[in-house]
Amino acid sequence: MMSKVPATVITGFLGAGKTTLVRHLMENNQGKRIALIVNEFGDKGVDGELLASCGITGCAEDAIIELANGCLCCTVADEFLPTIQSLLERANPPDHILIETSGLALPKPLVKAFHWPEIRSKVTVDGVIAVVDAAAVADGRFADSPEAMAQPDHDNPLEEVFEDQLACADLVLLNKTDLLHPDTVAQVHQQVAQDLRAGIKVVRTSKSAIDPRVVLGLSAAAEDDLAARPSHHDAEDGHDHDDFTSFAIALASIADIEALEERILDAIATHDILRLKGFLAVEGKPARAVIQAVGTRLERWFDRPWKSDEVRTGHLVVIGRTGLDRAAIERAIGG
Template sequence: MTRKIPATVITGFLGAGKSTLVRHLLENNRGQRLALIVNEFGDVGIDGDMLTTCDIEGCGKDDIIELANGCLCCTVADEFLPVMQALIERDLPPDHILIETSGLALPKPLVKAFHWPEIRSRVTVNGVVAVVDAEATAAGRFTSTPEQMARPDHDNPLEEVFDDQLLCADMVLLNKTDLVDDIALEKARRRIESKLRPGVKVIPTRHSIVDPVVVVGLDAAAEDDLDTRPSLHDSATDHSHDDFESFAVDLPEIADPDALIKRISSAIATHDILRLKGFLAVQDKPARAVVQAVGARIDRWFDRPWRPGEAHAGQVVVIGGKGLDRAAIAAAIRG
């Protein structure tokens, strides 16, 4: 009997470090043929672009499949299943499949999809790994205040998504521990552990660095114990992301990246921006710059040289609560 191909679902809120974990796993694949399905919230894929150009040995462009413009938990039948079928029907199927969900995805509907007859006999969910931002969790970003909970119309979509990701997890990576002190780290751990199923381990990490064997060796067969993975959305007939939206801002080549970062910081502080990420073209620089923002935290680095003939232009994706003032945000970023 043919062994089922293990698939690891990597979930976690926006900016927690999922793509960093994926890259770490790809770079340390130990000779395995890995395939990656990466999904992003919005029309423009930033993480997928960075991974397809990573030049990691043994991981070709055909092994990284990007599904943008949506969320896998909402597009299982139309997008996810055809991709999975194509992977397992290859002449040389992958040894392991990594699935990076968008930061706003619910993992349970995706795990349910592994019951579909087309893939059930060929693939198993080796485990659901949730990556958590220690600093954001300790700061209470995903926790309702007592005043909010007392309101009859209380609704916290951030908390609901975060909790659903934890409730489905087989392992949690408490990431970015280098950004918090011991007191905040313990606070974040307690917040997480209060939501987990019995036996789910929490592993502190920095930059999503963890022994790959720990992540891909869970052997959880998660599709077979869905009843033990409660979800706040189990009773819902449909899951939508109407509470969130995203859009892209095109940027010309810039002369002063520090000034741009200040404008981005100001836009984040003024508007309900949860996440900003994208690429920049800096004058007289031979490499493309990456900008990543989670809350008020902004990082910038150069990721690769510009290719011959490639347009030196930038673009950032903005993700936030519904009702973003797109025109005002775009104007503030462009200056």
């Protein structure tokens, strides 16, 4: 009997460092054929394009499948299962499958999908890796004030998604520890660890850098251990994405990128944007700029030269709680 193909589910809230971890694993693939499924919330993908253009050996475009416009936890039958089947039917099927979920996805329904007869005998969930933004936890993003918790209709969808991701994990990467004082890292580590199942390890990382042997090869068979992975949404089919919204802003070529960054930070602070990411065309620059923001932490770099057949325009994907004033955000960022 042929052994099952291992699949690793990489979960974690918006901006935790999942794509960075995936790129690190692809760069250090140790000669394995790795297939990658990337899922994003919203209909405009960024992470899959970043990985497809990274130039890493073994990270060719045909090894990356991007599923946008929703979370895999809600579209397993329509998109995920056919995708897994198509990978397994290739002439040279992958040695390992990486699945990067949306930052708003629940991992448990996705793991449950591996019980489907079409794939159960062929694939196993080697492990669920939860990537945690240590700085976001330290800032209290996933914890409400006592006053909010005292409200009769208290409901924090950010906290629920975060806790569900931790509850399903076989390994937790406490990432971005370089942004914090060591004492704060220790406090966050303790806070995260108390919400985990017995025996689940927390590994501290910076920029998601970790030996792939620590992440891959856990042999957890997570699909056979669902009862031990509690969820706020066990009685539901997926979860309610009406709590969150996403939209893309088209941008022409930018003359003053520093001024744009100031407008972005002002918009994030004013409108409580959870996540912002995308690409920019900067006048006089032959390379495409990448911009990423988590809360008010913003990063920018040039990832690759523009292709000769590309239109040099940019776009930004904005993600936040439902109720974001799209028109106001577009005006604020567009200048």
